Amino acid sequence: MSSTIVVTGGAGFIGSHTAQVLLGRGESVAVIDEVNDYYDVRVKRENIAELVKLGARFYEGDLCDRAFVEGVWEAENNPQRVVHMAARAGVRPSIEDPVVYVKSNVEATTVLLDIAKEKGSQSFVFASSSSVYGGSKKTVFGEHDVVDFPVSPYAATKKACELVAHTYHHLYGMNIAALRFFTVFGPRGRPDMAPLKFVDKISRGVPIQQYGDGSSSRDYTYIDDIVDGVLRSLDRPMGFQVYNLGNGKPTRLKDFIKLVEKEVGKPAIIELLPDQPGDVPRTCADISKAQALLDYNPKTPFADGIKKLVAWYNEHHHNKAAAAADDDDDDDDDDVSDATLSDDAKP
Numbered sequence: 001m002s003s004t005i006v007v008t009g010g011a012g013f014i015g016s017h018t019a020q021v022l023l024g025r026g027e028s029v030a031v032i033d034e035v036n037d038y039y040d041v042r043v044k045r046e047n048i049a050e051l052v053k054l055g056a057r058f059y060e061g062d063l064c065d066r067a068f069v070e071g072v073w074e075a076e077n078n079p080q081r082v083v084h085m086a087a088r089a090g091v092r093p094s095i096e097d098p099v100v101y102v103k104s105n106v107e108a109t110t111v112l113l114d115i116a117k118e119k120g121s122q123s124f125v126f127a128s129s130s131s132v133y134g135g136s137k138k139t140v141f142g143e144h145d146v147v148d149f150p151v152s153p154y155a156a157t158k159k160a161c162e163l164v165a166h167t168y169h170h171l172y173g174m175n176i177a178a179l180r181f182f183t184v185f186g187p188r189g190r191p192d193m194a195p196l197k198f199v200d201k202i203s204r205g206v207p208i209q210q211y212g213d214g215s216s217s218r219d220y221t222y223i224d225d226i227v228d229g230v231l232r233s234l235d236r237p238m239g240f241q242v243y244n245l246g247n248g249k250p251t252r253l254k255d256f257i258k259l260v261e262k263e264v265g266k267p268a269i270i271e272l273l274p275d276q277p278g279d280v281p282r283t284c285a286d287i288s289k290a291q292a293l294l295d296y297n298p299k300t301p302f303a304d305g306i307k308k309l310v311a312w313y314n315e316h317h318h319n320k321a322a323a324a325a326d327d328d329d330d331d332d333d334d335d336v337s338d339a340t341l342s343d344d345a346k347p
């Protein structure tokens, strides 16, 4: 029996951090990623190069290609643990091109589940999203809330993945955890998301947009805390579980901007825009289930996370982020729909 852990999406933000921590604890790690151009592929290639240096094996290809994925299982001697982070992320591009989202999220997840089932998977964890709560009027989101009314193709694909996963648990007894991440940020973060965009734009003196008076708030989760939750769920397979992995402590938009200004050492140039219809004033993860079952306890206050992000940006990323942000001024989000936050603030 192989002890290899397959990490999909390992060229991306959360997958690369997860693979790195797994390698650090001495695990054998096989990374799968198609390295698509959703954002600058140089960032992804660098992530992969680092992981390979640390001992990971890298397989480049599309998870929808069953023969390719079966080949990985064969080469890796039938891995029995899977961390599935690969997906098309982002709400707005999913509205532009829903088919690619259904393929890369629902079809790919089904292929992976099916192969994992055939090969006797012991623990399969995958990235869902707080986007599934998008239509909710609640301000604290719990796993038992009804999320049958998604408001974007992206959210619909994440909910669909949860449904397919539950079916595999029901039919084959697989241990599967669906992890609803709340706005993840930190070093090597996605360049299309607000934290890195704000740091980059404020550093460069480029204006940011703020919708409303800045009193809206949302739950941001630092990458190390997310990785900790991913590994805890991988290490404690418990049938089928859905977990919110958030911080549980929302931050107001104006405090977010102030913090970035303080850490960057420059004032933000803010374009004030009116509230948008359907604004959600506050979003927050109820993380009590993950706390109770996984001993998940996020340790990084938002301010500390922003400090670390800025330190990383100053050291490693200045020029690349600038290039990425210039290429992509139309920002996209990956999380619950919250028009109170500016386009930039939408993660």
Ligand SMILES: NC(=O)c1ccc[n+]([C@@H]2O[C@H](COP(=O)([O-])OP(=O)(O)OC[C@H]3O[C@@H](n4cnc5c(N)ncnc54)[C@H](O)[C@@H]3O)[C@@H](O)[C@H]2O)c1
Residues within 6 Å of the ligand: 008, 009, 010, 011, 012, 013, 014, 015, 032, 033, 034, 035, 036, 038, 044, 061, 062, 063, 064, 084, 085, 086, 087, 088, 089, 090, 103, 104, 105, 108, 127, 128, 129, 130, 131, 180, 181, 182, 183, 184, 185, 190, 334, 335, 347
């Ligand atoms: N970052 C967040 O705040 C956030 C919030 C909620 C959910 N999520 C989910 O967490 C996961 C990781 O997100 P991320 O921010 O690291 O995104 P990311 O875009 O940085 O990484 C995703 C990776 O998956 C790869 N990929 C996509 N489709 C593939 C396919 N068909 N075959 C092989 N590889 C494929 C991409 O090339 C990319 O490297 C995703 O499932 C995302 O939907 C992220």
